[in-house]
Amino acid sequence: MGTRVAPNAVAAVSEARQWDRLMELAKLGAITGADGAPGVNRPCLSPLDREARRLLIGWGKAIGLTPSVDALGNLFLRHEGTEPGLAPVLSGSHMDSQPAGGRFDGIWGVVAALEAVQALREAGITTKRPIEIVAWTNEEGGRFAPGCMGSMAYAGHRPADAWDDVTDGEGIRFGDALREHLAAEADIPRRGLGVVDGPAPHAYLEAHIEQGPVLEQEGHDIGIVTGIQGSRWFLVELKGESAHAGTSPVSLRKDAVQDMVRAINALNRLMEDPTDVLRFTVARIEVAPNSSNSVAETVRFTIDFRHPDAAVLTGRGDAIEATIRGAVRNCEVKVTERFHALPVEFAPQVTETVARAAAAQGLSAKRMPSGAFHDAQFLVPLCPAGMIFVPSHRGISHNPAEYSSPEQLAKGARVLAQALAELANG
Amino acid sequence: MGTRVAPNAVAAVSEARQWDRLMELAKLGAITGADGAPGVNRPCLSPLDREARRLLIGWGKAIGLTPSVDALGNLFLRHEGTEPGLAPVLSGSHMDSQPAGGRFDGIWGVVAALEAVQALREAGITTKRPIEIVAWTNEEGGRFAPGCMGSMAYAGHRPADAWDDVTDGEGIRFGDALREHLAAEADIPRRGLGVVDGPAPHAYLEAHIEQGPVLEQEGHDIGIVTGIQGSRWFLVELKGESAHAGTSPVSLRKDAVQDMVRAINALNRLMEDPTDVLRFTVARIEVAPNSSNSVAETVRFTIDFRHPDAAVLTGRGDAIEATIRGAVRNCEVKVTERFHALPVEFAPQVTETVARAAAAQGLSAKRMPSGAFHDAQFLVPLCPAGMIFVPSHRGISHNPAEYSSPEQLAKGARVLAQALAELANG
Numbered sequence: 001m002g003t004r005v006a007p008n009a010v011a012a013v014s015e016a017r018q019w020d021r022l023m024e025l026a027k028l029g030a031i032t033g034a035d036g037a038p039g040v041n042r043p044c045l046s047p048l049d050r051e052a053r054r055l056l057i058g059w060g061k062a063i064g065l066t067p068s069v070d071a072l073g074n075l076f077l078r079h080e081g082t083e084p085g086l087a088p089v090l091s092g093s094h095m096d097s098q099p100a101g102g103r104f105d106g107i108w109g110v111v112a113a114l115e116a117v118q119a120l121r122e123a124g125i126t127t128k129r130p131i132e133i134v135a136w137t138n139e140e141g142g143r144f145a146p147g148c149m150g151s152m153a154y155a156g157h158r159p160a161d162a163w164d165d166v167t168d169g170e171g172i173r174f175g176d177a178l179r180e181h182l183a184a185e186a187d188i189p190r191r192g193l194g195v196v197d198g199p200a201p202h203a204y205l206e207a208h209i210e211q212g213p214v215l216e217q218e219g220h221d222i223g224i225v226t227g228i229q230g231s232r233w234f235l236v237e238l239k240g241e242s243a244h245a246g247t248s249p250v251s252l253r254k255d256a257v258q259d260m261v262r263a264i265n266a267l268n269r270l271m272e273d274p275t276d277v278l279r280f281t282v283a284r285i286e287v288a289p290n291s292s293n294s295v296a297e298t299v300r301f302t303i304d305f306r307h308p309d310a311a312v313l314t315g316r317g318d319a320i321e322a323t324i325r326g327a328v329r330n331c332e333v334k335v336t337e338r339f340h341a342l343p344v345e346f347a348p349q350v351t352e353t354v355a356r357a358a359a360a361q362g363l364s365a366k367r368m369p370s371g372a373f374h375d376a377q378f379l380v381p382l383c384p385a386g387m388i389f390v391p392s393h394r395g396i397s398h399n400p401a402e403y404s405s406p407e408q409l410a411k412g413a414r415v416l417a418q419a420l421a422e423l424a425n426g
Numbered sequence: 427m428g429t430r431v432a433p434n435a436v437a438a439v440s441e442a443r444q445w446d447r448l449m450e451l452a453k454l455g456a457i458t459g460a461d462g463a464p465g466v467n468r469p470c471l472s473p474l475d476r477e478a479r480r481l482l483i484g485w486g487k488a489i490g491l492t493p494s495v496d497a498l499g500n501l502f503l504r505h506e507g508t509e510p511g512l513a514p515v516l517s518g519s520h521m522d523s524q525p526a527g528g529r530f531d532g533i534w535g536v537v538a539a540l541e542a543v544q545a546l547r548e549a550g551i552t553t554k555r556p557i558e559i560v561a562w563t564n565e566e567g568g569r570f571a572p573g574c575m576g577s578m579a580y581a582g583h584r585p586a587d588a589w590d591d592v593t594d595g596e597g598i599r600f601g602d603a604l605r606e607h608l609a610a611e612a613d614i615p616r617r618g619l620g621v622v623d624g625p626a627p628h629a630y631l632e633a634h635i636e637q638g639p640v641l642e643q644e645g646h647d648i649g650i651v652t653g654i655q656g657s658r659w660f661l662v663e664l665k666g667e668s669a670h671a672g673t674s675p676v677s678l679r680k681d682a683v684q685d686m687v688r689a690i691n692a693l694n695r696l697m698e699d700p701t702d703v704l705r706f707t708v709a710r711i712e713v714a715p716n717s718s719n720s721v722a723e724t725v726r727f728t729i730d731f732r733h734p735d736a737a738v739l740t741g742r743g744d745a746i747e748a749t750i751r752g753a754v755r756n757c758e759v760k761v762t763e764r765f766h767a768l769p770v771e772f773a774p775q776v777t778e779t780v781a782r783a784a785a786a787q788g789l790s791a792k793r794m795p796s797g798a799f800h801d802a803q804f805l806v807p808l809c810p811a812g813m814i815f816v817p818s819h820r821g822i823s824h825n826p827a828e829y830s831s832p833e834q835l836a837k838g839a840r841v842l843a844q845a846l847a848e849l850a851n852g
Contacts, residue, residue, distance in 0.1 A: 212673030231672065233718060245707040245730040246657065247638030247797030248821055250699070257708050258694075264687050273676070281671035282683050284718045285711055292659060292710045292728035302718035304671040371673030395674055 008123035009116075009417045010361060015410035018115045021059065022409070025095075025111070026103040028052045031400060033100060039400020040103055043143035043168075044096035045073065045177045050184055052095050053135065056110065057188070060133065063118050068191040071160050072153040073137040073181050076191065079117045081130040081424065087202040087383075088130035089424045091116070091416065094139030094150070094375060101140070102402020104209045104392075108409060110135045112207040116417035127424035129202055136375045137178075144174045151375035154194030155382055195382055203423045204379040205350055207388045207416050209404050211372050213395030221411045222358045222365040223389025224351050228377045229279070229308040229369045230343035232317040235300060236263065236324060238331040242289060242297035254330040256299040257287060266327035267303070270319055278316075279306040279371060299331075308343045308369035343369070344377045350386030350423070357418035363411055372397075388415055434549035435542075435843045436787060441836035444541045447485065448835070451521075451537070452529040454478045457826060459526060465826020466529050469569035469594075470522035471499065471603045476610055478521050479561065482536065483614070486559065489544050494617040497586050498579040499563040499607050502617065505543045507556040507850060513628040513809075514556035515850045517542070517842065520565030520576070520801060527566070528828025530635045530818075534835060536561045538633040542843035553850035555628055562801045563604075570600045577801035580620030581808055621808055629849045630805040631776055633814045633842050635830050637798050639821030647837045648784045648791040649815025650777050654803045655705070655734040655795045656769035658743040661726065662689065662750060664757040668715060668723035680756040682725040683713060692753035693729070696745055704742075705732040705797060725757075734769045734795035769795070770803045776812030776849070783844035789837055798823075814841055 028051050029042035042048045053075055057067045060077035068076045081088070093109025113133040120127065136154070141147025144166045152158045164175030192198045210216075215223050240254030264282055271280035284302040303320060307313045321335040351367070358365035370376075370387060379385040390412035393403040454477050455468035468474045479501055483493045486503035494502045507514070519535025539559040546553065562580070567573025570592045578584045590601030618624045636642075641649050666680030690708055697706035707730040714724045729746060733739045747761040777793070784791035796802075796813060805811040816838035819829040 210673065211670055212675070213669075213678050214673075214675060217678060229672065243639075243821060244637055244798060244823060245709060246655065246705055246732050246799075247636065247823070248705070249638070249640060249702045250705065251702045252639050252643060252821070255707075257690075257711065261687055261690050261694075264683075265691065268684075268687075276675045276677045279672055279674070279676065281681075281719070281721055283671060283713070283720055283722050284716050285683065285713045286716075287709070287711045290710045290712075293707070293730050294709055295707055296709050304719050306672050372670060373672075395669060395678070397670060397673070 009120045009125050009421055010414045012119035012123040013115055013410060013414045013417055015406050018111055018409060018413055019406040021111050022103060022108060025052050025055060025107055029097065031100065033400025037400035038103065040097045040101050041099050042095070042097040044138040044140065045143070045181045049096055050181065056095070056114065056135065059114060063121055065117070065133070068189045069182065069185050070154070070191050070193045072150045072193060073178055074150045074154055075135040077114065077133040079121065079131040081128055082126050083128050084130060086129045087199055088132045089420055090132050090134055090201040090204045090379070091206065091420055092134035092136065093206050093208055094136045096138055096140050096142065098140050098142050098398045100400060101398055102400060104402055104404050105211065105397055106139055106208070108209060108404070109207040112409070112413040112416050115413040116420050119417045120421055125421060127421060129424040131420055131424050139375055143168045148373065148375055148378060151378040155378040156194065156196045157378055160193055160196070200382040203350060203383050204376060204385040205388065205416065205419055205423065206374060206376045207412050208374060209397065209402070210389040210392045211395065211397035212392065214368060215366060215389060215391035216393060216395070218366060219364065220366040220391070221363040221408065222415055224354045224358065224365050224367045225346060225370050225387035225389055226351055226367050227308055227343055227345040227369050228374060229306045229371060230310060230313040231304070231306045231339060231341045232313060232337060233339035234303040234305070234320060235336045235338055236303065237334040238299045238328065240297055240331040243295040245293040245295055248295055253295050256296040256331050259328040259331040260285070260299045260301055262327040262329060263324045266323045267320065270316055270323045271305070277307065278312065279304070306371060310343050313343060344380050346380065346386040347384030349384040353419045353422050354386060354388055354415060357415045357422070360418065361414055363415065388412055388419070435546045435551050435847055436840045438545035438549040439541055439836060439840045439843055441832050444537055444835060444839055445832040447537050448529060448534060451478050451481060451533055455523065457526065459826025463826035464529065466523045466527050467525050468521070468523040470564040470566065471569070471607045475522055476607065482521070482540065482561065485540060489547055491543065491559070494615045495608065495611050496580070496617050496619045498576045498619065499604055500576045500580055501561040503540065503559040505547065505557040507554055508552050509554050510556060512555045513625055514558045515846055516558050516560055516627040516630045516805070517632065517846055518560035518562065519632050519634055520562045522564055522566050522568065524566050524568050524824045526826060527824055528826055530828055530830050531637065531823055532565055532634070534635060534830070535633040538835070538839040538842050541839040542846050545843045546847055551847060553847060555850040557846055557850050565801055569594045574799065574801055574804060577804040581804040582620065582622045583804050586619055586622070626808040629776060629809050630802060630811040631814065631842065631845055631849065632800060632802045633838050634800060635823065635828070636815040636818045637821065637823035638818065640794060641792065641815060641817035642819060642821070644792060645790065646792040646817070647789040647834065648841055650780045650784065650791050650793045651772060651796050651813035651815055652777055652793050653734050653769055653771040653795050654800060655732045655797060656736060656739040657730070657732045657765060657767045658739060658763060659765035660729040660731070660746060661762045661764055662729065663760040664725045664754065666723055666757040669721040671719040671721055674721060679721050682722040682757050685754040685757040686711070686725045686727055688753040688755060689750045692749045693746065696742055696749045697731070703734065703795070704738065705730070732797060736769050739769060770806050772806065772812040773810030775810040779845045779848050780812060780814055780841060783841045783848070786844065787840055789841065814838055814845070
């Protein structure tokens, strides 16, 4: 049905309105980064977060949407369907930011869902199913770790009180911050908590900035997100022996820095990937005694390995320890796996809907996995789920310099509007 | 003449007496290291240092030696020659230690000179020239930086008041500590300051533990030190760009860790040395932001490069920056040379004397450069100079676990006795 109803809705998407709303929201927690970049610091469940939510609720109510809040503080704005009893289509993201974050990560997905729904309504397009705009609580994990608490609780992945005792940097408990927050939103109707208290949604579609440079580099408008890649994180510890840099012959050393270099060389060969899909990163290194004229006694370094294909993630990931042991010459080796998340695959029903919408609008689109985690991954077990990416300038994110243009964001909202219309009529 | 006079002197060297004196001195500032290793913390010009010097003076006086002190606190014990007007042969080292030092570094060179002279005297051997045992002030630089102040001032390399304003960790000025020290030794005759106030010595010979593993690994008794290798120290700074480890394709990264690995690989090839004489060390690495899932934006690493041959030091050292620039792919490169000391060569007159003495005693000896700095290097411009090494267990030094056996130290003292006898009759 999307091919029939969508053109009007697409035309009703307002680039200016969406941008103005983002700029209005960006004032709440505005910070200035390097070179004057206009960033945001808006911790979850803070007064600033509540101000942002009130703005959103106001915009939603003004066009006839109904707000509600669940026990985790997840905020919903409901566009009613012609058959209100059917499971809704869910679309949104999060409104909290990193401590030195940008103006688009998360918040655009919420504003885009509002823009899409508003466009549908202004175009006079009804949908069989309700569409619910969602703002998930604490995706970033910047104030309370881990992130994605709202979507995890919604999905029944963890109990609602699982993080009550987590504290922020000032010692405030998550449970207390949440109670205070819900009290401040007591005027907003309460609803049950996701699939814990009710049925699953019909589908989930989240719009988000790419947070990587691929779409910009390759000149695409839209990323059709096929899934979220899997991640394995390792800590490698090498124990050698300190020695005098002047008196100790190189052949007799147990030099932990040189063994680290051997290990990384071997890992680079293991992780070679001409398709450039695999992500292999050594980004944290600690040397002891870290004195320029004392041969390194110990080195600790991290490995961050990601891939969308579980077979690659398992095959190469399982080879990491043996690869290091085979390369290291003089040090004792300890390899510890600290995190292991399998890849998530989005439903063809959603990705094909997004692909059709982009094609119908003559936009250049690329199928790609998401390199970062998102709330969407916790919806995958519940219903057909997916994501839409738009380009991030130079791939910069979690940084005040984060930028996507008004035009790029409008293209994303138009694809979202058409896809939501199709999903909500399916 | 050594071949005639030495055998009696060699026989008179007492392994037990020398060891007992070292153990007596090791009580002054005794500390306990890892695994209960018995170390020493005896800062220069401290009350402990003065106690140690008083012990030495007492042992010297008991056998008829004459103490004297110069303006830097350098302490001398004079064995008179049959022709007292001739320039003396000088032998000794230092009595201060590293903050967590061992029982042999420096102090053995002083005790060995005393043992050698005592053996000559007990064997009834006279020498044409005087022999002066010297304990140089502040070789380690542990309390007041830099080290080798005493020998530098003696050699006129720097003025006697050059370091007056240097302060220790408690804010005490070197000038004040020295004045207090000289007041405490006011009963000891003062003498002029080295070549600033008088003629050069006839020769200088310093006994020292190797502080490296070569003699032990290769089974030698004695190191005939041919010189002190030159050193060049560099700081390398790589500036790339931080990026999300999950979203940023490897091909588009400016990863400072990967460029560091490329640089070290290339430097390892530049510094290849089948003779194992060259010392190339990367021992200090600082990564920013040093977060496991953010591609490294910057890396700073140090290079410590040493070689006894000035041509190698210059040739390969000058190639370091171009080698790094040729290897690095994505980062801006800055290479700063922070220290440059040319190699020092000891006089064949001294090295051959040591070689003859070792051979005459049937000891296994190896010609080798010193990897570490020593007071001896400042004597090189003044007179024929040289050093004798004995094995260091596992090459450990600047550490309570530092160890050379009583037998190894006695062999060193015997070679020193024979060499001093020969030099003092030359």
